[in-house]
Amino acid sequence: MQGRTFMEDLLIIPLEGCDLVLGNNGMKRHNPTTFDYEKRCVIIGRKTNKLVFPALVEGSLKMLSSGSIRRILKKGHALIAHLFMMSIMPNASEDPPDVVVQEMIDQYAKVFDEPKSLPPMRSLDHVIPLKHEAMPVNLRPYRYNYNQKNELEKQVKEMLTSGVIQPSQSPFSSSALLVKKKDDTWRFYVDYRGLNDITIKDKYPIPIVDDLLDELCGAIIFSKVDLRAGYHQIRMKREDVFKTAFRTHA
Incomplete structure (x- = not known):
């Protein structure tokens, strides 16, 4: 050196x-x-x-x-x-929103509220048609560590309180699991692969990309809807609800 x-x-x-x-x-x-x-x-x-x-x-x-x-x-x-x-830390000196913006926020305040109940029944509620002679799917729960058990119990309790789920004696049972998100919080999932295997697929043709681009030609404003807990915004047909039952740890 x-x-x-x-x-x-x-x-x-x-x-x-x-x-x-x-x-x-x-x-x-x-x-x-x-x-x-x-x-x-x-x-x-x-x-x-x-x-x-x-x-x-x-x-x-x-x-x-x-x-x-x-x-x-x-x-x-x-x-x-x-x-x-x-x-x-919240900045106490932040300028208040514009008057027009604040009026719009106040007018549509319900849009920003946490959902406390299920959405209404509509003409296009979700259905789960099963294959002929399909038997109910009943799977054992996954193993979870201590922290995941606490998180599962917390999220299940929140969904019970909001009415998204309810106690069930269904012969169907899929396994619940947690997946880490980018912000280190947990996303609640239900592994419905077994149920999907016995479900009649809703085969809908995928739109032709070139046709979509032709429709957008000349457009100036593009928008999209990103719903909070989007899957909870669609109701399930009452006669199919029992098929979505899931199970966590004992």
Whole structure:
């Protein structure tokens, strides 16, 4: 290093991000070791016989999500990081919304309310036609860890309170599970693959993309509807509700 030869006992490991890591034992053999934070360098040895290692890059802070850190670690890169808990505090000095916008929010306040009941029955309620002589699907629940059990109980209780689900003695039973979302919260799922296997498929032809593009030609405004808990916005035919029964842990 820097024109000088050193003899060191090294361990060969699959390390990415740097070529050599000089540990405490190696630095002790070449005492003293000084960290000069103003000049941003590390000095090993004495004045007449020393090595100076300047910083290669300017330091900078970058906020990463848990998903980004997980991907970096999977790639095996060397990583030095400071971990801080970040929380977003409401800004009391935020300007109030425009009068016209506020009037619209007040007029359609029900749109932003949390649903407390099922939507009304309509002409296009969901149906589950079963194949001829199909037997009820009855599957055992998955295994869950302690935290997942608590989360399942919490979400099931919320759905019972809102009327989305109800207790059942149905011969059908699918398994419930939780899937981690990008924001580290849990999404409640029911594994209906067994029910799908005995259901008559609703074969609807997929629209031709070119026809859709022709219809949109010349359009200026494009909009879409993103409903909260969209699947809960569609009612199930009363005679088919029992087929959607699910089970969690005991």
